Amino acid sequence: MTDKELIEQLKRGDLPSYEALMERYTPYVLAVIKRVGKERLTYEDLEEIASEVFLKLWQKRKKLEIQAGKEKAYIGVMTRNETLNYLRKCKRLEELPLEEDWLELSEELGPEQQLLNKEKRSLIRDALEQLSETEQTLFVRRYFYFEKVMDIAKSLGMKEQTVATKLFRGKQKLEALLRERGIKG
Amino acid sequence: MRLKVSNLVESLQEEILKEIDEVYVEEELKLNIKRKTLEKIYANNESSFKQEASKKVYRRTTKRFLALVAVLIGSVGILVGAMSVNDSIYEWFSENISVILPHAQEINASVSQNGLTVTVDTAVAGNSGGLILISVTKDDGSSFEGNEEFKTFKVMVDEVGSAGSSYEWDFSQDKKKMTYIVNLSVLDTLTYKPVTLKASDLAIVTPKEKEVPINLKEILQKEPPTQDVFDRPEGEGISLQHPDCDARLQAVYFEGDKLCIEMAYTSKEKGLWQRVSLVDTRTGKLIDTSRGSSESSTGESNLSFTKDIYEGLTVADLPYLKLMNQYNDYEYLALGEWELHFKLNPNENVKKSKRTYKIPVEEGYVEVNQVELSIVGGSIEGKAVYNETKEGKDISLTEDFTSQLPIILRMKDGTKVQMYHYLSSYGGDNGEYGSYIKPGKPWESYAEEEKERLREEALEKRYVRVPGFTSILPEQFIAIEKVESLQIKDVVIPLY
Numbered sequence: 001m002t003d004k005e006l007i008e009q010l011k012r013g014d015l016p017s018y019e020a021l022m023e024r025y026t027p028y029v030l031a032v033i034k035r036v037g038k039e040r041l042t043y044e045d046l047e048e049i050a051s052e053v054f055l056k057l058w059q060k061r062k063k064l065e066i067q068a069g070k071e072k073a074y075i076g077v078m079t080r081n082e083t084l085n086y087l088r089k090c091k092r093l094e095e096l097p098l099e100e101d102w103l104e105l106s107e108e109l110g111p112e113q114q115l116l117n118k119e120k121r122s123l124i125r126d127a128l129e130q131l132s133e134t135e136q137t138l139f140v141r142r143y144f145y146f147e148k149v150m151d152i153a154k155s156l157g158m159k160e161q162t163v164a165t166k167l168f169r170g171k172q173k174l175e176a177l178l179r180e181r182g183i184k185g
Numbered sequence: 186m187r188l189k190v191s192n193l194v195e196s197l198q199e200e201i202l203k204e205i206d207e208v209y210v211e212e213e214l215k216l217n218i219k220r221k222t223l224e225k226i227y228a229n230n231e232s233s234f235k236q237e238a239s240k241k242v243y244r245r246t247t248k249r250f251l252a253l254v255a256v257l258i259g260s261v262g263i264l265v266g267a268m269s270v271n272d273s274i275y276e277w278f279s280e281n282i283s284v285i286l287p288h289a290q291e292i293n294a295s296v297s298q299n300g301l302t303v304t305v306d307t308a309v310a311g312n313s314g315g316l317i318l319i320s321v322t323k324d325d326g327s328s329f330e331g332n333e334e335f336k337t338f339k340v341m342v343d344e345v346g347s348a349g350s351s352y353e354w355d356f357s358q359d360k361k362k363m364t365y366i367v368n369l370s371v372l373d374t375l376t377y378k379p380v381t382l383k384a385s386d387l388a389i390v391t392p393k394e395k396e397v398p399i400n401l402k403e404i405l406q407k408e409p410p411t412q413d414v415f416d417r418p419e420g421e422g423i424s425l426q427h428p429d430c431d432a433r434l435q436a437v438y439f440e441g442d443k444l445c446i447e448m449a450y451t452s453k454e455k456g457l458w459q460r461v462s463l464v465d466t467r468t469g470k471l472i473d474t475s476r477g478s479s480e481s482s483t484g485e486s487n488l489s490f491t492k493d494i495y496e497g498l499t500v501a502d503l504p505y506l507k508l509m510n511q512y513n514d515y516e517y518l519a520l521g522e523w524e525l526h527f528k529l530n531p532n533e534n535v536k537k538s539k540r541t542y543k544i545p546v547e548e549g550y551v552e553v554n555q556v557e558l559s560i561v562g563g564s565i566e567g568k569a570v571y572n573e574t575k576e577g578k579d580i581s582l583t584e585d586f587t588s589q590l591p592i593i594l595r596m597k598d599g600t601k602v603q604m605y606h607y608l609s610s611y612g613g614d615n616g617e618y619g620s621y622i623k624p625g626k627p628w629e630s631y632a633e634e635e636k637e638r639l640r641e642e643a644l645e646k647r648y649v650r651v652p653g654f655t656s657i658l659p660e661q662f663i664a665i666e667k668v669e670s671l672q673i674k675d676v677v678i679p680l681y
Binding site: 015016018019022023026027028030031032034035043046047048050051052054055058070072073076077079080096101102103121124125128139140143144146171174178 | 188189190191193194195196197198199200201202203205206207208209210214215217218219221222225226282283284664
């Protein structure tokens with residue numbers, strides 16, 4: 001059965017299909033949890049988070065509207081969110097300082113331009129792709145996986161200060177790139 | 186305007202997450218995740234599996250108040266049971282756990298003595314049969330060696346006619362728990378009937394064999410014995426001494442080119458055995474018994490008889506044949522008897538026929554009055570109505586009906602499941618019969634190579650069990666909510 005067929009069956013409350021989805025996606029779900037949680041998670045945490053992901057999938061089954069071919073992405077996003085929530089709950093997630101996370105653009109966007117619709121996503125993707133490979137890696141690790149600067153530096157064999165500087169410069173570059181692409185005053 | 190970089194990056198999360206490669210997951214972790222998830226679902230009242238199932242039944246039975254009441258009672262009972270079923274059920278049925286859990290009921294009857302605790306944990310059962318999980322642990326918390334077993338192990342159902350039971354056992358990965366699984370089938374209602382478990386003497390069992398100093402040529406009889414085995418005087422024959430089981434060689438004779446060896450065994454307790462086998466000293470190999478080998482046993486006296494048939498032999502071969510006595514040797518670890526009494530609750534999550542159906546047979550027809558199907562198997566009850574012939578009624582037709590007619594389970598999605606008769610009884614001249622059916626094929630119907638493959642497969646799958654072929658577990662579990670009908674011969678019987 002394809003993922004789509006399994007999801008369709010799950011929506012009808014079909015238990016074997018649910019079980020088959022669990023079987024199929026456990027390796028991926030665990031991979032995402034491990035990537036997001038890294039050394040912040042124990043073996044028991046992995047079990048707990050993965051079971052929460054599958055529980056949510058069951059609870060939401062009747063309202064699942066997943067575009068064909070996007071099943072993996074859907075489950076991946078659910079898993080990341082669940083992992084971050086878990087880390088927050090256990091106070092094992094160091095939130096990004098606001099000043100580090102904020103990107104200042106000169107003017108307000110109109111409500112119709114509020115991020116993040118499809119076009120904006122494309123613009124942002126385009127802007128992010130303009131960053132160097134190192135900058136992209138750092139951005140993903142810092143702003144998507146919320147890894148500590150110290151840990152990123154250690155794993156990449158860089159100085160902490162170098163990572164911080166690269167992130168700062170990357171932010172400036174991103175700001176400029178976004179302005180160029182119309183997200184500007 | 187201010188934007189969060191984390192939000193910007195998050196807008197690309199699908200692409201980022203897609204890059205992550207799957208990791209290898211150990212079976213144990215997979216199992217634990219599945220188990221935890223299902224436990225959470227059960228603990229969550231608004232979304233139990235059971236409610237899904239009962240809603241479906243409700244739609245079909247809105248006009249039948251009584252049926253609805255039965256369904257609701259059933260669902261409450263099962264849900265309560267399923268919420269706290271024992272670990273063993275996950276260990277044995279991990280791959281089908283969501284199908285099985287709604288049918289599981291916790292028993293939790295326990296007895297401790299002589300350093301061992303025996304607990305009847307859980308049952309997965311319909312109203313006339315099912316699987317019972319029984320765990321054994323050491324009171325001091327230590328591990329088993331992994332080669333222990335009870336010298337005798339019996340599960341008996343009182344107040345029913347015919348009952349069949351078989352069991353196997355295995356150890357948990359840390360060897361701190363030993364689990365017996367019993368497959369019980371009755372031709373009656375099993376629920377609320379007293380069930381007794383008796384286990385005695387934990388031991389390490391070593392199969393042994395010794396040569397029987399008998400010259401087959403000297404004791405060869407010219408003719409087969411005229412007296413039926415059951416009518417022979419007890420104690421007749423040559424005794425092959427053994428402390429647990431008296432084996433007597435009763436007859437050695439030829440039927441054409443077939444050498445027949447008849448034995449009588451009287452064991453102190455049921456389950457203790459010894460067997461004789463034949464070795465060709467020219468090749469040093471065991472000679473296979475042909476399929477004509479038969480075994481029968483009497484209920485009370487632990488007396489059983491076998492007739493082993495060896496093909497392709499002549500009198501000239503006899504001096505080269507050696508009779509070997511195979512038996513078990515016991516190294517006792519804990520002596521005593523562990524006895525438990527328990528009852529199974531009814532499982533209303535079954536499918537039933539609504540009226541009588543007639544199956545045409547050569548000499549008349551057979552009525553099927555009731556079919557009831559559960560997750561592990563089902564019962565068929567009815568009566569054969571034969572045309573009167575000059576010879577009178579031929580009761581063997583009922584036997585043929587219950588053992589030979591093809592039975593197919595038809596599922597709503599169009600798939601079919603082959604069923605076979607596991608246990609049957611006949612009421613004599615009135616033509617009444619009862620049959621217990623299971624999914625799959627009888628063991629005898631598999632070719633030798635296939636049996637060997639299935640045995641190996643079953644061994645590989647030890648511990649994390651799947652309902653593949655083992656001698657005890659059903660070949661597959663029946664997803665009850667997907668069952669549409671049962672087809673016997675050409676007659677389709679809808680199940681509700």
